[in-house]
Amino acid sequence: MLSLFATSIMTGALGAILGLGGGTLLVPILTIFFGVKLNVAMGASLISVIATSSGAAASLVWAGLSNIRIGVFLAVPTIVGALVGATLVGVVPPRVLELVFGVAIGCAGLVTLRRPRLASTPTPEADPLAVSFALDGAYYDHALGHEVAYRARAVTSGAGAMFGAGVLSGLLGIGAGAFTVLAMDSFMKLPMKVATATSNFMIGITAAAGAGIFFARGDVHPLIAAPVAVGVIIGAYLGARLLTRLGNTTVRRLFLVVVFYLSLSMILRGMGVHLR
Amino acid sequence: MRTAEVVASRILFWGGVLSMLVMTVGVARYVQAPTAPVVFTSVAQVVHALARWRMEPLAIVASGIVLLLLTPFVAVMAVFGVFLAAGERRYAVVAGLLLGALLISLTIGRP
Numbered sequence: 001m002l003s004l005f006a007t008s009i010m011t012g013a014l015g016a017i018l019g020l021g022g023g024t025l026l027v028p029i030l031t032i033f034f035g036v037k038l039n040v041a042m043g044a045s046l047i048s049v050i051a052t053s054s055g056a057a058a059s060l061v062w063a064g065l066s067n068i069r070i071g072v073f074l075a076v077p078t079i080v081g082a083l084v085g086a087t088l089v090g091v092v093p094p095r096v097l098e099l100v101f102g103v104a105i106g107c108a109g110l111v112t113l114r115r116p117r118l119a120s121t122p123t124p125e126a127d128p129l130a131v132s133f134a135l136d137g138a139y140y141d142h143a144l145g146h147e148v149a150y151r152a153r154a155v156t157s158g159a160g161a162m163f164g165a166g167v168l169s170g171l172l173g174i175g176a177g178a179f180t181v182l183a184m185d186s187f188m189k190l191p192m193k194v195a196t197a198t199s200n201f202m203i204g205i206t207a208a209a210g211a212g213i214f215f216a217r218g219d220v221h222p223l224i225a226a227p228v229a230v231g232v233i234i235g236a237y238l239g240a241r242l243l244t245r246l247g248n249t250t251v252r253r254l255f256l257v258v259v260f261y262l263s264l265s266m267i268l269r270g271m272g273v274h275l276r
Numbered sequence: 277m278r279t280a281e282v283v284a285s286r287i288l289f290w291g292g293v294l295s296m297l298v299m300t301v302g303v304a305r306y307v308q309a310p311t312a313p314v315v316f317t318s319v320a321q322v323v324h325a326l327a328r329w330r331m332e333p334l335a336i337v338a339s340g341i342v343l344l345l346l347t348p349f350v351a352v353m354a355v356f357g358v359f360l361a362a363g364e365r366r367y368a369v370v371a372g373l374l375l376g377a378l379l380i381s382l383t384i385g386r387p
Contacts, residue, residue, distance in 0.1 A: 001303075050344050054292030057285045068281045072355060072371050079377040087384055133366065204288060205374070208348035212381035215345060218317045222337040223306070226299040229344070233296060 012235020042173020053204025081166020099270025
């Protein structure tokens with residue numbers, strides 16, 4: 001249990017440094033290095049996602065970045081997706097899940113490496129749904145030195161993408177934050193900081209929906225989920241502090257090595273080849 | 277609607293802190309006096325194990341997990357209440373839908 005706790009601290013720190021969150025890294029690490037069954041690793045991962053999301057919620061709200069209207073609105077299709085995904089876990093063979101996980105973590109890696117959008121572009125055409133549901137807001141950006149106003153675009157496409165992200169979250173036991181941020185950034189053209197903060201609020205709720213199913217199915221083992229959750233949250237705190245001391249190139253190299261090693265390992269496991 | 281954001285963030289933060297403390301206490305007690313591994317699949321099972329004369333360490337851990345699971349539920353319930361009190365019916369309906377989906381998740385995994 002001590003090694004599990006120590007590994008979770010390292011995973012949480014790594015997740016915070018790489019911007020992927022602990023969950024995405026946790027599932028392959030628990031299955032590859034600890035021999036934990038995939039569904040149990042997913043259950044523990046979802047619990048840790050709720051923990052990290054809850055821990056970060058306060059600071060992001062105080063910074064004025066998290067938009068609860070957008071979060072609540074988009075959480076509905078995301079949760080429906082998570083329910084579908086978590087239900088499929090009991091049906092889809094573990095090897096297929098490992099394969100899908102490997103591909104998804106690789107995609108999440110590529111998504112995270114993209115250049116972030118700092119501010120939303122002006123929106124000449126207003127989305128009727130965004131107007132109707134007041135999916136807009138403003139925040140003061142210290143880096144830009146002025147207030148940034150934004151309004152969501154392509155709400156229907158964004159909601160569709162959220163459903164997909166929810167399916168991945170429920171199916172793979174991850175927060176799928178990389179995908180929800182991608183949807184808010186690429187489809188809805190929200191500023192990256194708003195997308196990240198709102199996604200952080202949403203993934204805790206989405207993970208709770210998925211974790212509820214895993215718990216009722218007996219896939220949340222107290223002796224695995226608890227040390228992992230506590231370890232990841234400590235690691236996330238340490239990682240966030242360490243991040244300020246690391247150079248961008250170091251982080252990028254570390255990111256590429258870790259993410260693509262885990263991605264390849266999971267794809268190979270899905271194909272019946274075990275590296276360990 | 278900053279009120280909803282502040283209320284939700286406080287519930288999420290303190291719910292997270294409390295559940296982590298409960299889990300840590302449970303794990304510490306388990307390390308002192310290990311018992312056979314048990315997996316709980318319902319809140320009722322956890323409550324039953326907690327109600328015994330000497331609370332089972334793993335039941336304490338599981339109650340921390342349940343507390344963490346329920347934290348987002350409570351946050352969404354509070355947001356629903358804030359929207360309702362502010363007369364924002366449209367968002368109260370959206371928050372209500374979210375709450376319904378969360379409640380469904382607790383029944384889907386049941387064997």
